[in-house]
Ligand SMILES: Cc1ncc(C[n+]2csc(CCOP(=O)(O)OP(=O)(O)O)c2C)c(N)n1
């Protein structure tokens with residue numbers, strides 16, 4: 001086992017699955033790059049180099065650069081998934097879902113149900129999300145709650161390189177459409193990642209910290225922040241459980257319920273816009289099913305209800321942070337009163 | 341040539357301003373002081389300035405992620421632009437937008453755009469406003485070769501055609517969308533695509549300010565006369581990477597050097613006006629000096645200006661709520 005970056009973990013998962021199954025193809029804008037240009041072929045591998053090298057390995061027939069035409073190629077990926085291929089389409093920034101959402105939520109998501117169970121749509125849409133890149137309002141959103149909202153779609157949000165490789169291989173082998181979220185601030189994070197292929201199950205949460213006082217649920221990059229907060233709080237004698245649900249659809253609400261029943265306190269950390277996001281969804285489900293177990297009001301650590309600002313001075317205070325999580329945990333420990 | 345001395349000086353000044361602005365942002369970005377994504381327009385100046393030459397403040401433009409040149413050509417304040425790129429409160433958007441979202445509605449600049457293909461439908465809307473309110477204004481949609489393949493672009497062209505909108509589609513074909521060559525990505529001929537929608541279309545050497553201006557002048561006149569949309573396919577080149585940080589390995593090693601030597605729109609402009617005896621070198625040199633001072637001041641001010649305040653985070657989401 002070697003240390004690998006999140007970027008390498010994603011690349012390795014793609015490469016191993018393409019080698020295993022000739023029906024797996026990759027497509028997207030500049031996923032290889034250099035098409036028709038006089039210089040280097042395979043010049044990009046996506047804007048952040050995540051798919052670099054795949055084209056050299058598998059050729060342009062299986063690593064397809066597309067024109068800028070998301071509605072066209074995401075829809076084509078859905079149609080190809082319906083008819084024998086297992087496409088991994090790269091939507092680049094999730095904000096671009098606006099251009100092609102019909103093909104995702106009215107088409108791919110609904111084939112199986114609308115057609116009376118007859119369809120299989122083994123489609124993966126990989127996409128970058130999240131703030132911290134100073135990329136402003138149209139390149140920084142999370143938006144996974146919008147996909148989670150749609151029955152028929154599965155939504156995976158890996159929190160680390162190890163998680164990314166296992167969840168992506170699972171996504172590619174899955175017969176349903178999966179939207180696979182990669183936080184752009186995680187690509188350079190490294191950890192031990194097995195060389196051989198492995199899968200991580202959808203709908204089974206992972207506990208990254210265990211403690212008796214407070215349950216923290218966090219998604220994607222927020223898991224890293226929650227772990228850091230938990231470690232800091234451990235020094236104050238507050239023991240936190242951190243739950244990484246791994247997928248928001250299916251959502252392992254049972255594990256969250258179990259842990260909240262044990263600690264009686266819940267903090268949910270969600271980087272997505274705060275209205276109708278995962279934090280509100282989980283809070284509602286817990287309030288409905290485990291109200292009697294709660295020893296303090298649930299706290300949500302979420303951004304304000306604004307677009308993502310550009311200026312670093314604003315983006316830094318916009319995003320959830322370790323300090324904000326620590327404050328929320330202290331507040332639930334104090335019985336829900338807001339920490340100063 | 342239709343332009344008088346003042347107009348020629350203004351055109352050269354605006355092109356210089358764009359060039360020096362971009363060269364400077366390129367240098368400043370390399371120091372790490374400028375956050376986020378920055379897409380530079382250097383090399384394409386003849387397009388923005390040639391197209392905007394006959395526009396007034398009432399006319400509108402919808403721009404792209406590569407928008408600095410369009411902003412300057414439409415009269416945006418250079419200090420405000422630079423401050424925006426640095427994320428300062430004094431920026432044209434209060435630091436909330438950054439390079440990809442610079443806008444100045446008072447100048448008819450409807451915004452740079454982070455979504456490729458996002459602008460053309462907006463320009464149709466601006467043209468619809470002008471037509472309905474009978475303001476006599478026209479709208480311009482700038483878009484790249486990459487954007488020309490988006491459904492939104494095709495939909496906007498059809499809409500403009502059937503509604504006979506006073507809109508001009510300007511395809512800035514710089515040969516690449518990110519690392520992908522337009523020679524590969526654009527199927528067929530963009531001029532024929534436009535003609536397919538019933539829109540008068542021409543291909544123009546986008547390095548030649550005078551050719552661009554001539555074509556744009558006709559298109560603007562057509563729009564103002566109520567004769568509907570036009571389409572211009574400008575062949576031009578960008579000098580820097582797709583965004584700052586792009587190593588451009590997909591280009592030929594000497595490609596940019598050759599373009600700068602042989603196709604530079606500023607040099608071509610100088611040569612043309614000198615040969616025709618319209619402007620003398622000293623006047624042009626003086627402009628370059630003035631522009632350098634302006635840029636220097638803009639950078640100095642932007643760096644010194646205050647960041648937005650925490651309370652600014654929560655403002656501007658709604659007009660009222
Ligand atoms: C809908 C959408 N898809 C993809 C992108 C990513 N992207 C930004 S610029 C760009 C290339 C645009 O090429 P072109 O239209 O030729 O403009 P140029 O960059 O050459 O000025 C791409 C793919 C985006 N911003 N929006």
Ligand SMILES: [Mg+2]
Pocket residue numbers: 484485486512513514515516517518
């Ligand atoms: Mg281009």
